[in-house]
Amino acid sequence: MVAWCLAACTSEESPPPVGFPDGFEDNMMTTMETTIAEANVPGLSVHLIHPEHGEWSGAVGVASLGEGDPLNVSHRDRAGSVLKTSVAVAVLQHVERGELSLDDTIADRLDDALAMRVPNADRITIRMLLRHRSGIADWVTQDTIATIVADPAHVWTIDEQLAAIEGLGPVFEPDAQFGYSNTNYNLLGEILESVSTRPWRAILEEDVFAPVGLTETSLPAPGDPRCPGCARGYIEQGSERIDFTEIDPSMAGAAGGHALVTTPRDLSLLLRAVLDGKLFRDPQTVALMKDFAPASDPGIDEYGMGLIHSTYEGIEVVGHLGGTAGYQTFNLYLPAHASYVSGFINSDVQERFYGVGLAVLEAASSADR
Numbered sequence: 001m002v003a004w005c006l007a008a009c010t011s012e013e014s015p016p017p018v019g020f021p022d023g024f025e026d027n028m029m030t031t032m033e034t035t036i037a038e039a040n041v042p043g044l045s046v047h048l049i050h051p052e053h054g055e056w057s058g059a060v061g062v063a064s065l066g067e068g069d070p071l072n073v074s075h076r077d078r079a080g081s082v083l084k085t086s087v088a089v090a091v092l093q094h095v096e097r098g099e100l101s102l103d104d105t106i107a108d109r110l111d112d113a114l115a116m117r118v119p120n121a122d123r124i125t126i127r128m129l130l131r132h133r134s135g136i137a138d139w140v141t142q143d144t145i146a147t148i149v150a151d152p153a154h155v156w157t158i159d160e161q162l163a164a165i166e167g168l169g170p171v172f173e174p175d176a177q178f179g180y181s182n183t184n185y186n187l188l189g190e191i192l193e194s195v196s197t198r199p200w201r202a203i204l205e206e207d208v209f210a211p212v213g214l215t216e217t218s219l220p221a222p223g224d225p226r227c228p229g230c231a232r233g234y235i236e237q238g239s240e241r242i243d244f245t246e247i248d249p250s251m252a253g254a255a256g257g258h259a260l261v262t263t264p265r266d267l268s269l270l271l272r273a274v275l276d277g278k279l280f281r282d283p284q285t286v287a288l289m290k291d292f293a294p295a296s297d298p299g300i301d302e303y304g305m306g307l308i309h310s311t312y313e314g315i316e317v318v319g320h321l322g323g324t325a326g327y328q329t330f331n332l333y334l335p336a337h338a339s340y341v342s343g344f345i346n347s348d349v350q351e352r353f354y355g356v357g358l359a360v361l362e363a364a365s366s367a368d369r
Contacts, residue, residue, distance in 0.1 A: 088306025189254025233326020
């Protein structure tokens with residue numbers, strides 16, 4: 001159950017490919033098959049953009065356990081927190097246009113009824129939200145996860161997300177340290193809408209996705225849990241695997257979760273456009289995104305604005321990871337190889353995901369050997 005493509009995957013923006021080294025495709029596919037067998041996950045899809053060799057896509061395993069449909073490179077997934085990169089881009093585009101300032105506070109930009117529900121709203125800036133340095137508690141708690149699992153079709157609102165942090169208080173003083181919190185990016189979604197006549201989903205689709213020419217990426221509206229063209233996403237409960245593909249996309253809103261539906265190829269193209277500065281007017285805006293500071297979260301050594309910077313077993317990466325019920329996704333740039341590697345597994349088993357991702361990165365790096 002394998003699939004791959006080479007020349008057909010090459011975008012117009014890529015340099016003319018010279019072909020991958022002999023044995024590269026076999027090595028990649030063997031690595032992918034071996035790692036999903038060892039990790040006991042249904043499927044794995046990967047896309048690679050190399051500056052000299054062009055593009056490569058491969059998929060192994062199954063898209064649906066019940067029907068045994070092979071996973072192929074056109075299957076989509078729910079990309080979770082990978083969405084945070086695009087939210088950061090949209091915010092910084094507004095900063096470039098003078099419609100927002102990174103030093104604006106939550107209280108400056110949101111109405112009083114909403115802002116008063118956020119501790120230190122008059123001291124927490126957009127810059128802190130982007131960098132996860134606000135000290136605001138994460139609304140994704142064990143209680144909210146239980147609620148999501150019990151009622152996947154529930155349509156979530158910002159009021160409910162903020163209600164989940166009531167009484168928790170600040171985790172730390174604003175800008176005192178790093179603390180990953182989905183609440184930061186939910187608030188950034190609200191701030192985007194406060195300076196625009198458009199919903200944050202429309203802002204991202206029109207100002208971030210469309211200029212890159214993404215054709216397989218979408219942000220389904222709340223109330224529409226369908227996922228056309230998606231590999232089914234599974235969570236494990238004991239010895240049982242449960243299909244959680246169709247959780248409502250409002251579940252985590254602008255923080256990710258089930259909101260972003262996409263493919264590894266679209267993610268690679270998007271990250272390349274971001275890091276190449278093609279979505280900004282000022283080259284220094286990319287430098288702002290990559291102004292990394294120490295972080296303290298699994299898989300994240302440093303965090304900038306919607307971007308992680310980490311080293312996994314000697315392999316340096318820039319990009320973002322995403323996890324949501326049924327899926328784990330990576331969207332990464334490898335500076336040492338000037339390559340982009342993106343992919344997903346249709347299982348939410350995080351502890352096994354890192355082993356799969358590392359094996360893929362090591363195999364992808366072999367294109368330069």
